[in-house]
Amino acid sequence: MTDIVPPSEPPRPPVPRLPEEPLPTLPLPSSEPDFWRADRGLRSWLLTSDHKRIGILFLIGTSLSLVLGGVFALLLRIELLTPERTIVDASTYARFFTHHGIIMVWMFMIPVIPGVFGNFFLPIMIGAKDVAFPRLNLASFYVYVIGAVFTLVALVAGGVDTGWTFYVPYSTTTVSSVGWVVCGVFILGVSSILSGLNFIVTVHTLRIRGLGWMQLPLFVWNIYATAIIQVLATPVLGLSLALVGVDHVWHLGIFEPQYGGDPILFQHLFWFYSHPAVYIMILPAFGVITEVVCSYSHNPPLSYKALVAASLGIAFVGFLTWGHHMFVAGMSTFDSGVFGALSMFVAIFSAIKVFTWTATLRGGSIWFSTPIFYFFGFMFLFVFGGMSGVAVATSSLDVPWHDTYFVVAHFHFIMVGGTLTGFLAALHYWFPKITGRMYSERWGLVSAMAVNLGFFFTFMPQFLLGNAGMPRRYYTYPPQYQWLNVLSTAGASILAIGLVITVSYLAVACWRGPRAGKNPWRSRCFEWRVPSPPPKHNFLETPRWKSGAYDYHAAEE
Amino acid sequence: MNELYRTLLNLPPQASTVARHIDYLHYVVITTSVLGAVGVAVATGWFLYRYRASRVPEGARSHIEHVPFSLELVVVGGLLGMFLLFWLVGYRQFVHLRTPPQGAMDVYVVAKQWMWAFAYPDGSASNRDLYVPVGRPVRLLMTSRDVIHSFWVPPFRVKQDVVPGRMTFTWFEARTPGTYDIMCAEYCGPHHSRMRGRVIVLAPDDYAAWQEGQWQAAQAEAGGAPANLAQLGERVAAERGCLRCHTVDGTPHLGPSWAGLYHAPIQLADGRTVLVDDAYLTESMMDPLAKVHRGYAPVMPSYLGLLSAAETAAIVEYIHSLAGVVPVRARQSPLAPGQNVNLTLPSVDAPRAPSLTPTPTPTQTPRQEAEPEGKGP
Numbered sequence: 001m002t003d004i005v006p007p008s009e010p011p012r013p014p015v016p017r018l019p020e021e022p023l024p025t026l027p028l029p030s031s032e033p034d035f036w037r038a039d040r041g042l043r044s045w046l047l048t049s050d051h052k053r054i055g056i057l058f059l060i061g062t063s064l065s066l067v068l069g070g071v072f073a074l075l076l077r078i079e080l081l082t083p084e085r086t087i088v089d090a091s092t093y094a095r096f097f098t099h100h101g102i103i104m105v106w107m108f109m110i111p112v113i114p115g116v117f118g119n120f121f122l123p124i125m126i127g128a129k130d131v132a133f134p135r136l137n138l139a140s141f142y143v144y145v146i147g148a149v150f151t152l153v154a155l156v157a158g159g160v161d162t163g164w165t166f167y168v169p170y171s172t173t174t175v176s177s178v179g180w181v182v183c184g185v186f187i188l189g190v191s192s193i194l195s196g197l198n199f200i201v202t203v204h205t206l207r208i209r210g211l212g213w214m215q216l217p218l219f220v221w222n223i224y225a226t227a228i229i230q231v232l233a234t235p236v237l238g239l240s241l242a243l244v245g246v247d248h249v250w251h252l253g254i255f256e257p258q259y260g261g262d263p264i265l266f267q268h269l270f271w272f273y274s275h276p277a278v279y280i281m282i283l284p285a286f287g288v289i290t291e292v293v294c295s296y297s298h299n300p301p302l303s304y305k306a307l308v309a310a311s312l313g314i315a316f317v318g319f320l321t322w323g324h325h326m327f328v329a330g331m332s333t334f335d336s337g338v339f340g341a342l343s344m345f346v347a348i349f350s351a352i353k354v355f356t357w358t359a360t361l362r363g364g365s366i367w368f369s370t371p372i373f374y375f376f377g378f379m380f381l382f383v384f385g386g387m388s389g390v391a392v393a394t395s396s397l398d399v400p401w402h403d404t405y406f407v408v409a410h411f412h413f414i415m416v417g418g419t420l421t422g423f424l425a426a427l428h429y430w431f432p433k434i435t436g437r438m439y440s441e442r443w444g445l446v447s448a449m450a451v452n453l454g455f456f457f458t459f460m461p462q463f464l465l466g467n468a469g470m471p472r473r474y475y476t477y478p479p480q481y482q483w484l485n486v487l488s489t490a491g492a493s494i495l496a497i498g499l500v501i502t503v504s505y506l507a508v509a510c511w512r513g514p515r516a517g518k519n520p521w522r523s524r525c526f527e528w529r530v531p532s533p534p535p536k537h538n539f540l541e542t543p544r545w546k547s548g549a550y551d552y553h554a555a556e557e
Numbered sequence: 558m559n560e561l562y563r564t565l566l567n568l569p570p571q572a573s574t575v576a577r578h579i580d581y582l583h584y585v586v587i588t589t590s591v592l593g594a595v596g597v598a599v600a601t602g603w604f605l606y607r608y609r610a611s612r613v614p615e616g617a618r619s620h621i622e623h624v625p626f627s628l629e630l631v632v633v634g635g636l637l638g639m640f641l642l643f644w645l646v647g648y649r650q651f652v653h654l655r656t657p658p659q660g661a662m663d664v665y666v667v668a669k670q671w672m673w674a675f676a677y678p679d680g681s682a683s684n685r686d687l688y689v690p691v692g693r694p695v696r697l698l699m700t701s702r703d704v705i706h707s708f709w710v711p712p713f714r715v716k717q718d719v720v721p722g723r724m725t726f727t728w729f730e731a732r733t734p735g736t737y738d739i740m741c742a743e744y745c746g747p748h749h750s751r752m753r754g755r756v757i758v759l760a761p762d763d764y765a766a767w768q769e770g771q772w773q774a775a776q777a778e779a780g781g782a783p784a785n786l787a788q789l790g791e792r793v794a795a796e797r798g799c800l801r802c803h804t805v806d807g808t809p810h811l812g813p814s815w816a817g818l819y820h821a822p823i824q825l826a827d828g829r830t831v832l833v834d835d836a837y838l839t840e841s842m843m844d845p846l847a848k849v850h851r852g853y854a855p856v857m858p859s860y861l862g863l864l865s866a867a868e869t870a871a872i873v874e875y876i877h878s879l880a881g882v883v884p885v886r887a888r889q890s891p892l893a894p895g896q897n898v899n900l901t902l903p904s905v906d907a908p909r910a911p912s913l914t915p916t917p918t919p920t921q922t923p924r925q926e927a928e929p930e931g932k933g934p
Binding site: 089090091093094161162163167169170173174257258261262263264297298302303306327328329330333336337340341344345347348351352354355356357358359361362363364365366367368372375376379380383384387388390391393394395396397399400402403404464465467468469471472473474475476477478484522552 | 598
């Protein structure tokens with residue numbers, strides 16, 4: 001990394017330089033209160049246009065979604081303890097797994113990292129006061145809330161039993177409240193598009209002068225790549241779900257075969273979004289992991305360019321692989337071959353990232369802490385989850401595995417082992433910056449251990465269940481599958497306990513934790529150069545960074 | 558080695574000609590995956606330990622170590638080559654799976670919520686159980702009457718979605734006689750997990766006997782001839798899949814329970830009341846949608862042409878014999894009002910009739926049952 005302001009240049013006067021939005025006259029430096037205390041009252045929070053406060057609002061919304069989705073997950077696991085009925089009947093069970101999926105995908109995993117940490121840190125990382133469209137940013141939160149309310153109304157109005165994939169013609173003929181939930185997901189999609197648009201424009205226009213594209217922190221690059229997918233793929237989801245809703249209500253025959261429609265067409269449209277959506281969920285986690293690795297090993301990434309190229313490569317190739325969800329759906333044999341080969345290229349981009357992270361540790365000076373523990377767990381879980389992705393993309397192997405618990409285990413390894421782990425790593429890594437206080441490292445490690453172990457024992461048995469042939473979404477199952485199901489439920493309980501511990505000590509640390517300095521991890525990344533918590537306008541004066549985000553050979557700023 | 562891996566990975570037996578080849582690739586891919594994940598974890602763990610801050614203070618570092626670009630290129634290129642090799646081998650197998658051999662025997666499959674129906678080239682038909690000869694390729698031409706289902710037989714490693722409005726196909730060649738579970742693998746409604754059937758693979762002689770309608774009789778004789786007409790009806794009801802939807806103890810299920818049904822007045826969907834007599838029962842088997850019991854979905858398939866006159870009479874007699882059974886009360890779920898479908902049924906999948914002893918509970922281990930089921934008497 002080159003210096004952003006070469007030492008030979010005469011020092012610039014601290015004047016605003018961004019023509020779009022000149023800095024207002026700031027109060028005296030170091031006198032501005034932090035963003036928590038800058039304004040008071042509920043109104044100042046609900047109508048805020050401060051990207052940091054919107055990030056906190058998203059944190060509250062997505063965390064509540066995680067709790068709700070998690071409760072459904074535990075109910076599913078309890079039901080599966082016995083081969084026959086345990087606590088609920090078959091229709092209720094179908095509603096549980098549908099709402100678990102919908103809540104986790106659209107209300108937690110897609111918005112969580114961009115909405116919370118992207119909002120909070122992306123402007124700071126590029127030296128901006130806020131995102132390009134602060135009010136649109138607030139709107140994206142409220143649109144999210146409206147979408148979530150629709151989804152929850154569907155739950156109260158009898159629930160939906162289609163599975164989160166809404167496969168027609170089941171979804172167009174079921175009597176459950178498909179209309180509400182389709183509207184809800186459509187609205188959540190709008191929120192996702194608004195966030196993505198905002199991030200793209202922000203990165204393009206609000207970078208502080210002198211901060212080139214190849215000097216951006218890598219988290220910014222990952223959020224940017226995610227935003228591109230959000231903007232390009234989400235409309236397809238919105239449209240296809242709208243068509244399902246129309247078919248459900250009026251039976252227009254777009255997808256229903258008895259009126260001349262094609263159910264396979266829906267699967268193409270659905271996976272055209274939902275496969276890239278996997279990368280909407282995982283790319284931000286990649287960004288977090290990159291920051292965590294560099295900050296705690298006090299080392300620049302092995303190859304900045306490789307990480308950037310891999311993120312963009314995933315964003316691009318991710319659009320071309322949706323057909324690997326449909327090898328046995330009735331698609332042509334030739335298509336299966338093409339989609340199978342393309343899927344291997346996504347895997348190689350992920351492999352480049354894993355290789356780079358591992359090698360980044362080499363020669364570092366590593367602080368072992370909770371985020372690094374999550375990183376360590378991530379490296380095993382994500383690599384195994386990713387390799388199982390290569391396995392299910394191998395077309396002949398996918399034939400027995402398709403729609404069995406193997407696939408369930410595979411995508412939970414990516415989603416929970418990747419996204420949830422990335423979220424927890426981010427929560428701990430940036431906790432001092434957001435709250436200005438330190439959490440208890442000891443409790444952090446205990447809960448990280450519980451989360452990782454619980455996760456492993458929840459989903460490892462499911463790989464074996466899938467091998468044995470147990471299809472997913474099964475309410476009853478042959479008795480020989482029982483012991484693995486019991487093991488999986490036990491693991492899920494440990495995972496839940498780990499998350500409860502996390503919430504507890506973080507809540508305590510918010511009030512009682514020791515004060516964190518500006519840069520407790522001695523990172524070089526830009527957000528650690530502002531006070532903790534950051535002042536309302538992020539910077540007391542226009543930042544002049546002399547060293548890059550990964551210049552660990554240079555002195556701390 | 559094959560057996561060891563198969564047991565470790567919890568895979569079902571390899572009962573079709575393609576199963577073993579798919580499993581070999583499976584072993585290679587999974588072993589690579591485990592080694593890769595463990596290797597990365599070990600490398601990460603070692604670096605975390607080796608370069609811990611207490612050993613390498615930040616200020617003490619003179620320079621930042623780099624990995625040569627060529628090494629990175631070799632690793633990435635090697636991995637890509639390996640992935641593409643997986644793809645190549647897998648796709649060749651996939652093409653084989655999608656190409657039924659010449660001269661395969663055709664069986665037509667109709668899936669509906671929540672049962673499988675099979676029609677054979679010689680005009681015979683069966684519900685739930687698919688009868689095939691061992692060692693002969695069988696092509697299944699499949700369609701669905703309602704939503705998407707998926708035909709999945711774990712020991713054959715064969716799966717194919719069954720889509721309404723179009724015909725899909727798959728094929729297999731069974732290697733060993735036995736009984737293998739068919740499961741529906743595509744979510745198709747609340748009773749998705751109950752949509753199971755069986756592939757009954759018969760030795761050539763037994764298959765020929767089955768085609769002539771003698772195999773069932775021989776099976777029945779091996780299990781003891783029925784003492785009376787009602788007992789025969791019980792057996793027929795189990796064999797023909799009636800008991801997959803109708804219970805005999807009053808537990809609510811897809812169809813009306815037979816407990817206490819005979820000579821009871823019931824309300825029809827159109828509001829009329831009829832007495833359940835022999836005529837109504839017979840009509841309901843042959844033209845089920847003519848007079849639908851109120852509160853039940855009109856989903857029962859017609860058994861016209863599938864049941865002989867004697868079998869029909871036997872089932873009626875069996876239902877008659879259940880007239881005195883007091884139906885058990887159903888548990889209602891508090892979470893799904895209006896859904897009176899309750900699946901606490903003890904076991905619709907296990908044969909309920911004691912006279913059916915030669916047919917053990919269908920399980921994933923056909924070896925145990927290959928003897929009574931496959932070889933025949």
